[in-house]
Amino acid sequence: MIESxxxxxxxxxxxxxxxxxxxxxxxxxxxIGKSAIIRAMRWVVMNRPIGTTFMRRGAKxxxxxxxxxxxxxxxxxxxxxxxxxxxxxxxxAFGADMPGAVYNAIADVTFLFSL
Numbered sequence: 001m002i003e004s005x006x007x008x009x010x011x012x013x014x015x016x017x018x019x020x021x022x023x024x025x026x027x028x029x030x031x032i033g034k035s036a037i038i039r040a041m042r043w044v045v046m047n048r049p050i051g052t053t054f055m056r057r058g059a060k061x062x063x064x065x066x067x068x069x070x071x072x073x074x075x076x077x078x079x080x081x082x083x084x085x086x087x088x089x090x091x092x093a094f095g096a097d098m099p100g101a102v103y104n105a106i107a108d109v110t111f112l113f114s115l
Contacts, residue, residue, distance in 0.1 A: 001069060003019070003020055003068065005065070007040045007063075010054055012031075012056070013036060039054060040054075071105050073085070086102055
């Protein structure tokens with residue numbers, strides 16, 4: 001189960017923290033970043049979108065951290081390139097591929113986003 005989400009400099013969101021429960025509803029007016037939350041989650045679990053167009057204008061780095069079943073998985077793009085973190089372990093990301101250790105940590109959630 002997804003427990004929490006932290007977004008930094010991703011599209012409209014300079015900083016956003018969400019704690020999830022069994023049912024979490026995201027509501028709001030048009031153009032405030034609801035879809036960006038879903039895109040940020042896809043960026044972590046599917047390495048999509050690729051490129052840098054999702055980075056907040058003027059930001060030098062962006063990161064998204066999801067806590068899934070007690071494991072923190074982060075996707076970071078910044079001066080050190082593209083990396084994933086699973087708890088305290090760091091993995092380099094290349095192209096559209098996701099390191100195996102990252103995939104294994106969030107396989108159940110990845111399935112939900114591939115539907």
